[in-house]
Amino acid sequence: MTSKILSQAVAASRAAGLALLLAGATAVIPSYAAPVPGHGPESVADLAQGLLGAVVNISTSQTVKGTEGPGAVPMPQLPEGSPFQDFFDDFFKNRDGDKGGGSQKVQSLGSGFVIDAEKGIIVTNNHVIADADDIEVNFSDGITLKATLVGTDTKTDIAVLKVDPKGHKLTAVKFGDSNKMRIGDWVMAVGNPFGLGGSVTLGIVSARNRDINSGPYDDFIQTDAAINRGNSGGPLFNMEGEVIGINTAIISPSGGSIGIGFSIPSQLAAGVVDQLTQYGETRRGWLGVRIQPVTDDIAESLDMATAKGALVAGIMKGGPVDNGSIQPGDVIIKFDGKDIREMRDLPRIVAESPVGKAVDVLIVRKGKEQTVKVTLGRLEDNDKAAATEEGSGDEGGQNGGENAPIATASVLGMTVGELNDEARTKFGIAPDISGVVVTDVAKDSAAAERGIQPGDVITEIAQESVSTPKDVMDRIGALKEQGRKNALLMLASKTGELRFVTIRMD
Incomplete structure (x- = not known):
């Protein structure tokens, strides 16, 4: 009955709107009327069918040792013949009761996708496989293969795995260009939420360049395509079936999807995956500066028309620019032809640049723009020489750490x-x-x-x-x-x- 009343009301409102339009034939219709929004894809069934085989379920197991000493809980002393004796015996024997510590197997599930079918190369999140003793990859056709770890990058939360594809025909997907994605573009997420196996969700790009304070190179794609626990490491596809993101994080008070998910853009991920595949590690460029934001007050004091770029607050001793080419007080506004709109742009762009490359850097020094040429060092080499890595006031942690x-x-x-x-x-x-x-x-x-x-x-x-x-x-x-x-x-x-x-x- 309610549905019928609602239908009648809608019909009446439409009729009233038509009458208003006819009656107001002499009214002026604004020329800036909003365009009619385009329709979403009628179906993504064909697209999903061709991609599901490349998306895998990743199962890991880890042996976690129990605690010993003061933190361990000893088996309680029970009266002889107590009805609870059997219960406690079983519980504490499973914990290697003599030591009061013991160990147990912890399992977790995540997602991933194949990028090279012949070599068996699979991409996922680092947090999916971190500290795992065993890694298994489950394919949509029911095949399960043991995986070995090729390399990880904690700064971008990316890991590369390898399976032996011998005797199995794998399906692979390729990276697309995340820079071409616009807010409102349709995207499709595929993964294994809550271990349910290949699940497809559809949504749009809700925002770009999101910084969620998860690492020095945050530049996430935000999407409303449903992403839940177990989707981590799964791909975010465009409507051409290309991977334009790796699903990594969600905002959720309850643990379920509320339509706010984040994906590592392929522009950033592809380079990291390529380096991990080739070298088993990342090889990032390093400039060797400490930086801070350019506020309106700082911009005014430096005779800059607008607040932009990254202010150089310190030069690392022995670093690539410890030769006077860049000085404290300089503002970097362009690096290797790429604009530095705000401070956090610089670490990511520098890290994506090849080690040893000579690049032009546009700076503002004492109110005047000038271009200097610098040759990049290697971030990871500097990391090994320093005790720590991150630093909030650094070039995205690229100075080798707070102690450098x-x-x-x-x-x-x-x-x-x-x-x-x-x-x-x-x-x-x-x-x-x-x-x-x-x-x-x-x-x-x-x-x-x-x-x-x-x-x-x-x-x-x-x-x-x-x-x-x-x-x-x-x-x-x-x-x-x-x-x-x-x-x-x-x-x-x-x-x-x-x-x-x-x-x-x-």
Whole structure:
């Protein structure tokens, strides 16, 4: 009855609309009327049928050891003949009861897809196979093959596996161009949600260039195609059957799909997969700078018309640009012909560039644009030399980490550097003075207002001694995190006279 009433109401409204149009024949119809939206695909059955064979279910198992010592739960002492004796015996024997620790098998499921049928190369997410002891790949035709790990990349959450395809005919898919995808384009996700086997969902590209703070190269495609647990590592297809994304993450309070899923774009994934397949590891370009966003205030102080690019805050000692080609205070606005719209663009573009390549970098230095040429180093080589890797103020972690030494840095309108023999000679600094030397002071900066000059030496910040440019940056960063508005500096003149100066940090 309700449906009938609703149908009648709809019909009546349509009739009323038609009457209004006829009655208002003399009315002016706006020329900017919105275009009639196009229809979605009538069916993706043929497309799905040709792709399902290339999408696989990945099953992993891992042996997790129990805890021993104070954290272990010992078997309780029960009265002889207790009715609970058998129950506890069974439970604790399964945990290697003598040690109170034991071990158990943990299994997980994910998705993946074949990109090379002859070699048996399969792509998935790193988190799907991380720490796995055994990896099995289940195909849509019921075949199960053991897989070996070719290589992983934790920064992009990509892993490459290999199976022996001998005696089996595999189906492969290829990467498409994610750069061609527009918001509103139809996409199809295929995977194994909750271990149910090949499932197909349809949706659109909801957004692009999403940063979900999962890694230094975040540039996700957002889609409303249903993605659930178990879909991780599965492909996101365009309507030509090309992989334009690897489904990786969802936002969900309940664990199920609410129409907000994220995929690694093929533009980023294809290069990583190619390197993992060839070398078993990634070989990323490295510039060796610490960077920070260009705010409106910073842009104004640097005579820039708009806030864009990545501000160089520090130069890594021994890095590719520790030769003066790029300096603290420079703003990188274009790298190898690609625009740097905001800070996070630079790490990704640099990482995608070949190691050893000489590239043109367009910078803004003291209000003027100029092009410098730099030769890229290798990020992973620098990683191995440093103890850690990530750093929020770094070139996407590309300086080798928070502990990597900094040759020079830009902070509070000052350029600071190591107080070495060269600096002592240049500025005439006495040998008994220690700290960090100020090598340049920006005009109209907070430091300039306080009378700080090149050759001054920063010995303390907020009553803590500093001896390297990194110490200065870390101390200023800590004060900002504490909500401080000013920084108290102890400065030494060239002859050793001390004075305190307070500098604004807002």
